[in-house]
Amino acid sequence: MIPAAFDYIRPASLDEACHVLDDAGEEAKVLAGGQSLLPLLRLRLAYPAALVDLGRLPGLRRVEDRGDHVFIGALTTHDEVLRSPVVRGHVPLVALAAATVADPAVRHRGTFGGSLAHADPAGDLPAVALALDCVFVARSAGGEREIPAAEFFVDYLEPALRPGEVLLGVRVPKLGEGWGFHYEKFHRTAQAWAVVGVAAAVRTVGGSIEEARIGLTNMGPTPVRARAVEAALRGVTPARPNGNGAAGGSRDPLRDACGEAAEGTAPPVDLHARPDYRRHLARVLTYRAVRAAGA
Amino acid sequence: MPRITVTVDGIRYEEEVEPRLLLVHLLRDRLGKTGTPVGCDTGNCGACTVMLDGRSAKSCSVLAVQADECDVVTIEGLGRDGELHPMQEAFRTEHALQCGYCTPGMVMAAIDLLRDDPDPSEEAIRQGLEGNLCRCTGYCNIVRAVRRGAQEMSGEEVRTS
Numbered sequence A: 001m002i003p004a005a006f007d008y009i010r011p012a013s014l015d016e017a018c019h020v021l022d023d024a025g026e027e028a029k030v031l032a033g034g035q036s037l038l039p040l041l042r043l044r045l046a047y048p049a050a051l052v053d054l055g056r057l058p059g060l061r062r063v064e065d066r067g068d069h070v071f072i073g074a075l076t077t078h079d080e081v082l083r084s085p086v087v088r089g090h091v092p093l094v095a096l097a098a099a100t101v102a103d104p105a106v107r108h109r110g111t112f113g114g115s116l117a118h119a120d121p122a123g124d125l126p127a128v129a130l131a132l133d134c135v136f137v138a139r140s141a142g143g144e145r146e147i148p149a150a151e152f153f154v155d156y157l158e159p160a161l162r163p164g165e166v167l168l169g170v171r172v173p174k175l176g177e178g179w180g181f182h183y184e185k186f187h188r189t190a191q192a193w194a195v196v197g198v199a200a201a202v203r204t205v206g207g208s209i210e211e212a213r214i215g216l217t218n219m220g221p222t223p224v225r226a227r228a229v230e231a232a233l234r235g236v237t238p239a240r241p242n243g244n245g246a247a248g249g250s251r252d253p254l255r256d257a258c259g260e261a262a263e264g265t266a267p268p269v270d271l272h273a274r275p276d277y278r279r280h281l282a283r284v285l286t287y288r289a290v291r292a293a294g295a
Numbered sequence B: 001m002p003r004i005t006v007t008v009d010g011i012r013y014e015e016e017v018e019p020r021l022l023l024v025h026l027l028r029d030r031l032g033k034t035g036t037p038v039g040c041d042t043g044n045c046g047a048c049t050v051m052l053d054g055r056s057a058k059s060c061s062v063l064a065v066q067a068d069e070c071d072v073v074t075i076e077g078l079g080r081d082g083e084l085h086p087m088q089e090a091f092r093t094e095h096a097l098q099c100g101y102c103t104p105g106m107v108m109a110a111i112d113l114l115r116d117d118p119d120p121s122e123e124a125i126r127q128g129l130e131g132n133l134c135r136c137t138g139y140c141n142i143v144r145a146v147r148r149g150a151q152e153m154s155g156e157e158v159r160t161s
C-alpha cells in the first residue's frame, strides 16, 4: 500500500533535529534507515504527522575505539557495523549478531540505532545490548543523558526514549581477556526473524565457566537478560564433547544448567511457535551458544 | 512539495515529489522504469532491488526524498550498446527464470554480491541472495547462473553504474 501522507523534514544539524522534534512532540517520528518504519507505514500500521530524517546528519555514522569501550553511532548501518575491524576485534558479539539481521540489501540501509530504538524483542541486537551491559546515549533539546541497557527496553516496541529524544549511539563495553562469544539464531528460512535467539558471552578458566552473560531474543514483550541461567552456569565444568560427557552417556552438567534458560520468561505465541516450544528452544539454543562461545 | 535531484541509469532527473512517494513508484510511475517490479508490502521479496549509490537496496523501502542527490541503477541501466550485462546473459543461458518477476532483483543482488566476493561458492551465493525470493524457478538454476556470471565477469571490474 501507499503510506498515509506526512511531512518530511531533513534537518541539517543535530541541534536543529532536536528542536524540530521538540516542537512536533509525539506527532513526529525519527527516520533512520527506514527498514522498520517504512514497512509499517506501507501497511498503515503507523500514521506519523511528520518524519524527521536523520539519515544525512554528519557525526552519527561512525565507530570509535574509546579504550574501555567501543562507541557505535546510531546511524551506522548494519553492514558497516559487521565489517568494522574495531567492532570485530573488540566487541565481536555485535558483529556476529548484526550479520544475522535481515539480508544484505536491508543491512545496507538499516541502522544499529534504529534496530535498538525500534525495541522489537524479535530484533537480534537488543539481546546483545542487554548481555553486554551497553549504555545508550540520547539527546533532546533539553540536553544529553545516558540510559543503561537494563532500563532501555520498557515494553513491546517501547524504548525508554522520550518524545523528542534522539538516540546518538551506544557504548559497548569491551570485556577483556578470556571471553568467548556467540549469537545463536533459530529461524525458518535464511532471511527471517528469530523464532528465538541467544546472545552469549562466556569466560572460562581451566575448562570451567567463571562467568556467563546471556541475552534472549523473542522470549517476551522485551528482550530478556537471562539471570537465572547465568547463575546456574557459574562454576560449571562442561563435559568434553567427545569424552565422557553427553555423547558418552552420562549427564552433561552444562546441559543441566541450560535448563534454567527460560526461567521467568513470557514468550509470545505466533504462527511459528507456542510459548512451550520457545522455552524449549531457549534451553537448547543457550546450550549451543555457550558451547560455541568456547565452553 | 520537496524537489529532488536523482540520477537514474545515467540520466539526471529533477522531480517534485510527495514525501510519501516510494523510490520504486518514482522509478516506475514517473520515470517509466517498469523493469523494477513490486512484489510485496513488507520488504521481504527483493523483487524491487536496485543499486543506490553502488550498493543494493530495496526500492520499496526507500522514500524518493531519501534518494535525493543519489545515483540509482536499475535493471534497465545494466546493458551497454544493446548488449546484456554478463549477469543478465548468464541468467538467460542457465534458464534461471520462469515467470521472470524476481529476476531484476536477483540480478541486482547477484552483482552486489560479486563486489565483495568475485568468485563466490554455492553457499556464498545462497547466503548473498537470502533477501530475494523466487516463487517459481527454484534456486538451482539461479545459483548456477550467478556462478556463470561470476566467471564471465572475472577479471572485469564489477559494473554497477
Ligand SMILES: Cc1cc2nc3c(=O)[nH]c(=O)nc-3n(C[C@H](O)[C@H](O)[C@H](O)COP(=O)(O)OP(=O)(O)OC[C@H]3O[C@@H](n4cnc5c(N)ncnc54)[C@H](O)[C@@H]3O)c2cc1C
Pocket: A029, A030, A031, A032, A033, A034, A035, A036, A037, A038, A039, A054, A074, A075, A100, A101, A102, A103, A106, A109, A110, A111, A112, A113, A114, A115, A117, A118, A122, A123, A124, A125, A161, A165, A166, A167, A168, A192, A193, A194, B042, B043, B044, B061
Ligand atoms: C525484510 C526485513 C527483514 C528484517 N529482518 C530482521 C532480522 O532478522 N533481525 C533484526 O534485528 N531486524 C530485522 N529487520 C529490521 C532491521 O534490522 C531494521 O534495520 C531495524 O529494525 C531498524 O533500523 P532502521 O535504521 O531501518 O530504523 P527506522 O526504520 O528508520 O526506524 C525504526 C524506529 O526507530 C526509531 N529510530 C530510528 N533511529 C532512531 C534514533 N537514532 N533515535 C531515536 N529513534 C530512532 C524510528 O523513529 C522508528 O520508530 C528486518 C527488516 C526487513 C525489512
Ligand code: FES
Pocket: B037, B038, B039, B040, B041, B042, B043, B044, B045, B046, B047, B048, B049, B058, B059, B060, B061
Ligand atoms: S517489493 Fe520491495 S522487497 Fe518486495
Ligand code: FES
Pocket: B096, B097, B098, B099, B100, B101, B102, B103, B133, B134, B135, B136, B137, B138
Ligand atoms: S522466476 Fe518467477 S518468481 Fe522467480
